[in-house]
Amino acid sequence: MAALLLAGLVPVLGGCVPLLVGGVAVGAAAAHDRRDYTTFIDDQQIDFVATAALDDEPGLKGRGRVSVTSYNYLVLLTGQVRSEAEVALAGGVVSRLPKVRKVVNEVTIGPDIDFARKSEDVLLTSRAKLALFKVEVPDFDPTRVTVVTENGVVYLLGLVSVAEGDAAVEQVRYVPGVVQVVKLFEYQEPKT
Structure with a gap:
């Protein structure tokens, strides 16, 4: 069964093989990124x-x-x-x-946050990333936003348009458990 599953995944994963550049693996994330x-x-x-x-x-x-x-x-x-x-x-x-x-x-x-809080932050990061898929701005790609969560505060980084950034914040701020959303975006208007 595992061999059958693996055989089915090989064609799908073929495009996801990381490229090794300067000792660092670069994969699908780099393909969607607006950074060079x-x-x-x-x-x-x-x-x-x-x-x-x-x-x-x-x-x-x-x-x-x-x-x-x-x-x-x-x-x-x-x-x-x-x-x-x-x-x-x-x-x-x-x-x-x-x-x-x-x-x-x-x-x-202050003291290090405890394991339970760290686990909640990991869950919040995942929920925030999922919420980004609800952004309805043309050409928005949720994989272009980096999400970091620390003690309930969600930091959003990325090269986005103003409309994309505002829409991303609007989606993430309603994720249950988010204490605050901090925008660290750099704005880059889409090329027309």
């Missing part, structure tokens, strides 16, 4: 380098959790640390990295 491939790859590299830099920073070791999301050279930092100085340190470390254009530092002061 170089920017797409650079953003993935910024994620890895920034995470490693934060992990190696002596002033942050064992003092909390900071997550990194890069989109079009804008870096979103989320998580929790124990002091305002650590929030500033995390932002400073990332802002000095090559190719980082801007840092949006949403790290909060």
Whole structure:
């Protein structure tokens, strides 16, 4: 049975084989993205380098959790640390990295969120992504929006038109459990 299922999926998955570029796998997500491939790859590299830099920073070791999301050279930092100085340190470390254009530092002061809250955030992210499929703006592709959820706050990143961004926020804000929606979109009007 498994062999039959696999045989049926091979033709479907043929177009989904990731392309390895500079050691980073690029697949179907890149095909729909409005960023060029170089920017797409650079953003993935910024994620890895920034995470490693934060992990190696002596002033942050064992003092909390900071997550990194890069989109079009804008870096979103989320998580929790124990002091305002650590929030500033995390932002400073990332802002000095090559190719980082801007840092949006949403790290909060306090204990790490618990496993239950992290699980709820994963569920909210999934629900928000599903809600984006209800956006009824011509040429809108929900895969072009990156969704990050931290402690009930949903951050939306992407290159979208104003109409797409507004419609996306309108759909996500009604997802049960969402505390707030933060737009970090960059606006790019469709070419006519």
